[in-house]
Amino acid sequence: MSEEDIVDPTHPRYESLMIRKKVAEAGAKGMLADSAMIAHGRGEAFDYLLGEQTIPSAMDATKEAAARLVKAKRPVLSLNGNAIALAGQDFLTIASQLGCPIEINIFYRTPERMGALIGHLKMLNAKLGLDVEILGGIPDARIPGLEGPRGACQSEGIFEADTILVPLEDGDRCEALIAMGKEVLVIDLNPLSRSARTGTVGIVDEVTRVTKNLIQLIPKKPAPTKWKNDKALQSALDHIVETMSDKFN
Numbered sequence: 001m002s003e004e005d006i007v008d009p010t011h012p013r014y015e016s017l018m019i020r021k022k023v024a025e026a027g028a029k030g031m032l033a034d035s036a037m038i039a040h041g042r043g044e045a046f047d048y049l050l051g052e053q054t055i056p057s058a059m060d061a062t063k064e065a066a067a068r069l070v071k072a073k074r075p076v077l078s079l080n081g082n083a084i085a086l087a088g089q090d091f092l093t094i095a096s097q098l099g100c101p102i103e104i105n106i107f108y109r110t111p112e113r114m115g116a117l118i119g120h121l122k123m124l125n126a127k128l129g130l131d132v133e134i135l136g137g138i139p140d141a142r143i144p145g146l147e148g149p150r151g152a153c154q155s156e157g158i159f160e161a162d163t164i165l166v167p168l169e170d171g172d173r174c175e176a177l178i179a180m181g182k183e184v185l186v187i188d189l190n191p192l193s194r195s196a197r198t199g200t201v202g203i204v205d206e207v208t209r210v211t212k213n214l215i216q217l218i219p220k221k222p223a224p225t226k227w228k229n230d231k232a233l234q235s236a237l238d239h240i241v242e243t244m245s246d247k248f249n
């Protein structure tokens with residue numbers, strides 16, 4: 001083990017460093033593209049500004065997402081490499097609570113990465129004693145408007161789904177899923193990202209905190225509301241600005 005691998009538990013940002021370590025380890029196992037750490041770093045920057053906590057508007061959005069997932073006829077969890085590396089186990093628990101599949105959909109698709117991600121989820125499925133269906137290995141349908149491997153999906157998964165949970169999604173794909181008439185529930189620490197703004201519900205919070213909250217909320221079967229996404233995103237931005245302006249007063 002190198003010095004770089006050891007995270008000091010007394011470090012004030014221990015949690016954040018441990019989360020970063022998970023991305024580094026998944027990268028070493030061939031589960032992630034080279035750009036994964038950059039996407040993670042963008043998230044970390046926003047989490048720093050949010051105070052590395054679940055703010056009230058994010059908890060409201062998580063509750064709304066739980067309500068819509070419970071109500072959905074065909075929910076699907078669409079996961080990329082970072083989401084699987086950071087919260088694969090919790091996403092399997094959520095899929096099992098909802099009785100829905102997970103579909104792996106990655107930006108830079110190679111057979112090696114797909115194999116590593118499917119293998120990782122299968123290992124966690126067995127460890128948890130679950131039998132969640134893992135889709136994405138053999139795409140047979142396309143998301144209209146998205147060229148190349150990014151548009152590939154599975155008919156019994158994303159293509160036919162009415163409600164999709166998409167953590168850390170890129171804006172194009174989120175827009176294309178909305179254009180297909182689906183409810184898209186986004187997890188993204190950046191309240192300004194196209195995904196957060198285009199999604200039906202944007203949860204501005206760190207993915208590992210969101211999954212823990214969803215696992216608590218789903219069994220309570222909350223009722224959906226008339227969600228105003230712009231208002232929730234504005235509230236996240238206001239939180240950042242207020243925290244900043246308080247700092248030196």
Ligand code: ATP
Pocket residue numbers: 039040041042043044046082086168169170171172187188189190192193194195196205206207208
């Ligand atoms: P968009 O295309 O939606 O405008 P983008 O180009 O920044 O956004 P990507 O780089 O594809 O999108 O996705 C990374 C997004 O995921 C970033 O917005 C980042 O804030 C967010 N993110 C990264 N790590 C996490 C995390 N651990 N939890 C939640 N969000 C995260």
